[in-house]
Amino acid sequence: MSDELHSAAIPSSGGVARWLPWALLVALALLPVVGAQLGLDYYVGFVRRMLIVMIAATSLNFILGYGGMAALGHAGFIGVGAYTVVALVDAGVSSAWTAWGAAVLVSGAFAALIGAVSLRTRGVYFLMITLAFAQMLYYLAVSLSAYGGDDGYGLYSPLELGAGRTTGDAALFFWVVLAIAALVFSFASRAAVSRFGHALTGIRDNETRMEALGYPVYRLKLAAFTGAGALAGLAGALLASHNNFVSPSTMHWTESATLLVMVVLGGLGRRWGAVLGVAVWLVLSEVLKLYTEYWHWPLGLMLIAVVFAAPRGLAGLFDDRSSA
Amino acid sequence: MDPIFVFEQLLNGLGFGLMLFLLAAGLTLVFGIMDTMNLAHGSLYMAGAYVAARVHEASGSFVGAVLVAVAATVLVAFVLELLIVKRLYARDHLAQVIATFGVILIADDAVKAIWGPSPVMATTPAALAGPVQLLPELPYPAYRLVLLAVGLLVAVGLYVLVNHTRVGMLVRAGASNRKMAEFMGVRVGRVFSFVFALGAALAALAGALMGPISAVQIGMGEAILIPALVVIVIGGIGSVRGAFVAALLVGLVDTAGRAFLPPLLRSVLPPALAADLGPAFAGIAMYVLMAAVLILKPAGLFPARA
Numbered sequence: 001m002s003d004e005l006h007s008a009a010i011p012s013s014g015g016v017a018r019w020l021p022w023a024l025l026v027a028l029a030l031l032p033v034v035g036a037q038l039g040l041d042y043y044v045g046f047v048r049r050m051l052i053v054m055i056a057a058t059s060l061n062f063i064l065g066y067g068g069m070a071a072l073g074h075a076g077f078i079g080v081g082a083y084t085v086v087a088l089v090d091a092g093v094s095s096a097w098t099a100w101g102a103a104v105l106v107s108g109a110f111a112a113l114i115g116a117v118s119l120r121t122r123g124v125y126f127l128m129i130t131l132a133f134a135q136m137l138y139y140l141a142v143s144l145s146a147y148g149g150d151d152g153y154g155l156y157s158p159l160e161l162g163a164g165r166t167t168g169d170a171a172l173f174f175w176v177v178l179a180i181a182a183l184v185f186s187f188a189s190r191a192a193v194s195r196f197g198h199a200l201t202g203i204r205d206n207e208t209r210m211e212a213l214g215y216p217v218y219r220l221k222l223a224a225f226t227g228a229g230a231l232a233g234l235a236g237a238l239l240a241s242h243n244n245f246v247s248p249s250t251m252h253w254t255e256s257a258t259l260l261v262m263v264v265l266g267g268l269g270r271r272w273g274a275v276l277g278v279a280v281w282l283v284l285s286e287v288l289k290l291y292t293e294y295w296h297w298p299l300g301l302m303l304i305a306v307v308f309a310a311p312r313g314l315a316g317l318f319d320d321r322s323s324a
Numbered sequence: 325m326d327p328i329f330v331f332e333q334l335l336n337g338l339g340f341g342l343m344l345f346l347l348a349a350g351l352t353l354v355f356g357i358m359d360t361m362n363l364a365h366g367s368l369y370m371a372g373a374y375v376a377a378r379v380h381e382a383s384g385s386f387v388g389a390v391l392v393a394v395a396a397t398v399l400v401a402f403v404l405e406l407l408i409v410k411r412l413y414a415r416d417h418l419a420q421v422i423a424t425f426g427v428i429l430i431a432d433d434a435v436k437a438i439w440g441p442s443p444v445m446a447t448t449p450a451a452l453a454g455p456v457q458l459l460p461e462l463p464y465p466a467y468r469l470v471l472l473a474v475g476l477l478v479a480v481g482l483y484v485l486v487n488h489t490r491v492g493m494l495v496r497a498g499a500s501n502r503k504m505a506e507f508m509g510v511r512v513g514r515v516f517s518f519v520f521a522l523g524a525a526l527a528a529l530a531g532a533l534m535g536p537i538s539a540v541q542i543g544m545g546e547a548i549l550i551p552a553l554v555v556i557v558i559g560g561i562g563s564v565r566g567a568f569v570a571a572l573l574v575g576l577v578d579t580a581g582r583a584f585l586p587p588l589l590r591s592v593l594p595p596a597l598a599a600d601l602g603p604a605f606a607g608i609a610m611y612v613l614m615a616a617v618l619i620l621k622p623a624g625l626f627p628a629r630a
Contacts, residue, residue: 064418070417070418070421072421117615117619120619121618121622123417124355124361124417124557124561125557125618125622125623127417127421128557128614128618129615131550131553132611132614132615133611133615135607135608135611136611136612138607139603139604140604140608142603142607143600143601143602143604144600145596145599146600149600253546253550257363257425260418260421260422261425264418264422265422293436293441294436294437296429297429297433297434299426300425300426300427300428300429300430300433301430302426303422303423303425303426304423304426304427307412307415307419307422307423307426308411308423311415311419
């Protein structure tokens with residue numbers, strides 16, 4: 001239903017919808033240059049973190065929004081990616097691409113294993129078992145005293161990006177993150193409307209029917225879950241380089257819950273949902289922190305308001321306006 | 325291993341398990357009857373702990389403090405149900421998770437505004453501060469014994485309430501098949517309001533009792549919520565009996581893991597590795613238990629729905 005409304009609304013806003021993403025990309029690409037001129041380096045860093053969180057949220061939106069898999073352990077994969085970088089740096093690797101690539105592979109492997117077990121359960125039980133695995137990863141990280149245990153691990157030297165440049169170059173690292181985030185976003189957008197994405201949506205809406213139609217339901221879900229885990233690991237690896245620090249708190253269950261909250265806030269299973277949710281959540285937290293130490297409750301109030309007043313998320317609000 | 329030490333840890337595990345049961349009983353009924361996931365249950369536990377600690381400090385009466393804490397929390401829960409939870413019955417689990425996560429954020433800030441950001445000291449009542457000589461070799465804190473007694477008493481009371489009273493019959497009817505119960509004329513909404521208040525009272529009781537032996541601080545609700553959820557999943561959502569068995573299991577496994585695994589590992593592994601793995605395995609134990617139960621019995625040990 002809502003999809004029909006959505007596509008019907010496109011002709012009227014087609015022009016805007018077409019150039020807006022590109023305008024946004026250009027504006028973001030100019031940010032490090034403008035930011036350096038105006039002395040807003042802090043905010044350039046803030047936007048970089050936002051882009052990294054968007055990668056993780058986009059991957060969660062893919063399995064939750066299109067695949068209907070309510071996973072409450074996504075921060076676990078972010079942690080696996082981050083700790084892969086830590087392990088490689090500790091072992092002497094200095095290339096960013098090697099470390100990040102390995103993080104994608106390792107977290108993808110973890111996601112495949114965890115998904116293979118978890119996807120045999122449904123609904124709340126799936127929620128709980130993914131949470132349980134993330135908790136196991138959390139305690140595993142706490143126990144890794146070689147990597148700082150509870151206190152975390154500082155990455156003191158920046159990673160090499162090639163041609164003598166490193167992640168210590170704030171503007172260059174920003175552009176690298178922006179490029180990766182844009183690629184992940186367009187990849188996820190395309191995957192959502194591919195045969196694979198449509199099959200996944202079909203499984204979300206009626207698993208039994210898709211099974212009867214001959215789709216390999218379990219394997220499709222596992223493939224989506226593995227891919228999402230790998231992308232979350234990529235976000236974790238970038239986050240490690242961004243913070244120059246990794247600690248088990250990255251994997252705490254409230255981090256998984258916050259990621260889930262951001263995706264639902266933006267709009268579940270919507271192209272711009274995850275991006276919008278992350279932007280609104282992080283900007284609001286940042287602004288509220290400026291004014292008060294009690295910055296949690298307005299966010300809580302907003303969540304309750306969204307659940308009751310905008311059940312399709314913030315992205316859904318735009319549909320209503322354009323179709324009215 | 326020293327049998328006295330084992331026995332002592334067994335008692336500790338039972339105590340923790342019973343407190344988990346107080347939390348899980350409300351959670352599992354709310355979930356079982358109205359299919360509603362209430363993450364804010366941990367916040368009710370936190371409210372109970374804070375109110376009890378403060379009233380105890382101000383009045384000097386521990387029993388009075390516990391009663392005030394329970395009453396205050398039930399009041400808060402009544403408002404919470406009226407304003408938010410009631411409107412969430414018909415929604416999906418995700419909406420319930422999001423809205424009640426919002427409640428957690430508000431509750432944590434409210435506690436911070438009222439009682440400040442630093443942890444509150446909850447004192448053990450003076451009369452129970454000493455140890456009791458259980459066996460010639462085994463002194464055991466009197467307070468923990470009271471905890472065990474209260475936990476068992478509440479469990480028995482709940483058993484009688486659920487299995488041998490009219491209200492309990494309605495609760496069970498609602499949990500095993502809500503639609504059918506509605507068709508038969510049960511006002512499930514009212515039963516649920518009662519269950520929600522009862523759950524809040526039990527959560528507050530657990531918080532008030534756990535205060536003196538744990539840290540009364542912001543975030544304590546989120547920390548205890550996960551073990552409570554593990555308990556209701558292992559026990560089978562909606563089953564009080566399942567929650568009881570699972571709570572004791574989780575309490576014992578968790579305590580045993582913390583007490584026995586590290587020395588056990590030290591005896592078979594190099595000391596450095598054992599020191600690393602001990603706490604990890606101890607923390608993981610209850611999740612492994614849950615994963616194992618779900619693989620063998622996907623709907624928990626005592627599924628409430630036929």
